Amino acid sequence: MFISRNGYFPGGGGAIMELARCRGIAAAIVLFVTGTALASETPTQTQRVQKALDTWLAERSPVEGVTGIAAYVSLGAPGPNIEAFAGKTGRxxxxxxxxxxxxxxxxxxxxxxxxxxxxxLEAQGLLSIDDPVGKWLPQYPAWGSVSIRRLLDMTSGIPNYSETEFISRSWVEQPKRDLTAEELIAAAYPDGSNNLPVTEGYHYSNTNYILAGLxxxxxxxxxxxELVRELVIQPHGLHSTFYSPGTYPPEVIARLAxxxxxxxxxxxxxPPDCKESWNKPMIxxxxxxxxxxxxxxxxxxxxxxxxxxRWMRAVFEGRVVPPKQQAEWMSMVSTKTGEPITExxxxxxxxxALGLVQGMIPGGPAWFYQGMTLGYRTLYVWYEKDGIxxxxxxxxxxxxxxxKLSEAAEAIHAAIKAQ
Incomplete structure (x- = not known):
């Protein structure tokens, strides 16, 4: 249910309010344009993008409880690149x-x-994605033979800690508690006191990535x-990107919607016949x-x-890892069967793939991902054919x-492509 949206449409793959509380959103619109383009083209194109964003917010705010939306359209170097915003940061x-x-x-x-x-790290010779978990984390013998590759492509069979009652109770009762990676894993690890199902084929489990981080x-x-900062954020100039395993510092929270x-x-x-979510007190x-x-x-x-x-374009353009690792990164399994597929x-x-998704969307195949947490959504779509x-x-x-966040991306793409 949470941070498990690898589908473009709600419910796809691994599963991806009032108007009065959102009053005033239409008045808060900011637009920036960077790069170079013919003066006669840029205003028309950016105006279409802004209209798409404004329309989506006006329609979806009462239904989805949102108050604002941000969008960035990367058309490649030297541009033009379009940055647009609508609404407010809160209610x-x-x-x-x-x-x-x-x-x-x-x-x-x-x-x-x-x-x-x-x-x-594989490119540096420090590990292999075919290493078993047991080589690095022997404290989890039940999963000792699972490879790192199977963690990253969601075919490990390991249960998902973020769907357990333990995590829901933490969200509801102790929202400011900083949990450790070991506590997260313990919520899914078979210890005789739980009966979480072991799956075959493809099954979305956030536990896989906690193990990979360890x-x-x-x-x-x-x-x-530290590895995220050294290997991802700094070398790719991600000046507005932050990662913390616990509570974020006040200066980051101050910028967070x-x-x-x-x-x-x-x-x-x-239970399958569940009538009320463990998370109801959070609504x-x-x-x-x-x-x-x-x-x-x-x-x-x-x-x-x-x-x-900026980050995802670097990923898809092969500017993050060497060619061997790039090929591994893009290698896919079917979300229907868990078996390898070439296309x-x-x-x-x-x-x-390894933390990436490819699927059919309006207009054809594309790479995309919708990440969802308890109060936020981020969706990117790589229209490779268009370079957008x-x-x-x-x-x-x-x-x-x-x-319906995917509809915002679709509307923006249509606005860019319109003649």
């Missing part, structure tokens, strides 16, 4: 408009950080947080100042749309059926 009358300084939680889009760290730390003797939890769905490990809560320690390497980063596009097809319409990468971010987590 209070005096909350400022969303702008270039506003941050949102990345959710599972930052799983790409973990994949990058592991692959860079392996990277063990292989280098450095905290995962308020985030609203609006999801009434039951957790995966609640409507602003999670901005809550600890994000429950996410960590599985999706705990914070960023803005500009940095998301998506009618039989296998979605593939999961779009990132959109907003500040709520609604039920899957209400989640």
């Amino acid at each position: 209070a009358d005096d909350d400022p408009p969303v702008d270039q300084n506003t941050l949102f939680a990345m959710g599972s889009t930052s799983k790409s950080f973990a994949a990058a760290v592991i692959l860079k 392996i990277a730390a063990k292989a280098t003797g450095k905290p995962y947080q 308020h985030g609203y939890f609006e999801n009434t769905a039951c957790a995966e490990y609640q 409507g809560r602003d999670v901005r100042e809550d600890s994000t320690s429950w996410a960590q390497a599985a999706g705990g980063a914070i960023s803005n749309a500009r940095d998301v596009t 998506i097809s009618e039989e296998h319409p979605q593939g999961f 990468l779009i990132a959109v971010q907003t500040n709520s987590q609604p039920n899957d059926e209400a989640n």
Whole structure:
């Protein structure tokens, strides 16, 4: 249910309010344009993008509980690149408009950080993605034979800690508690007191990426947080991207939009006939100042749309790791069967790579990912054929059926392509 949205549409793959509370959003609109283009073209194009963003916010605010949205359209060097914003950072009358300084939680889009760290360490000869978990983390013998590759492509069979009652109780009862990676893993580890199902084939589990983060730390003797900074954030100039395994410092929180939890769905490990979610007490809560320690390497980063596009373009253009590791990064399994596939097809319409997803969207196949946390969503779409990468971010987590963030990306793409 949480930070497990690898599908473009709500509920796809691993599963991706009032108007009065959002009053004044239409008045808060900011637009920036960078790069070079013919003067006669740029205003028309950027105006279309802004209109798409304004329209989406006006339509979806009452349904999804959002108050603002940010978008960045990367058209490649030298541009033009379009940055647009609509609405406010929260529901209070005096909350400022969303702008270039506003941050949102990345959710599972930052799983790409973990994949990058592991692959860079492999390129340095410090580990192999075919190493078993037991080589690095012998304290988890039940999963000792699972390879790092199977952690990263979600075929490990390891249960998902973020769908357990333990995590829900932490969110509800101790929202500011900083959990350790070991505590997260313990929520899913078979110890005789739980009966979490072991799966075959593809199954989305955030536990995989917590384990991968611990392996990277063990292989280098450095905290995962330091590795993200050294191998991802600094070399790629991600000046508005932050990663912490616990509570973020005040200066980062000050830039973070308020985030609203609006999801009434039951957790995966609640009974099939569940009538009420463990998370019901959280409905409507602003999670901005809550600890994000429950996410960590599985999706705990914070960023803005500009940095998301800068990072993902570097990933897809092969500028992060050497060619051997790039090929490993893009290798997919079918989300239907968990078996390797070379390309998506009618039989296998979605593939999961190492923290990346490819699937069919309106207009054809594309790489994309929608990361969701308790109060935020970040979606990027790489339209490779057009050379366009779009990132959109907003500040709520609604039920899957209400989640239409993909429509914002589609509308922006249509606005860019319109003649």
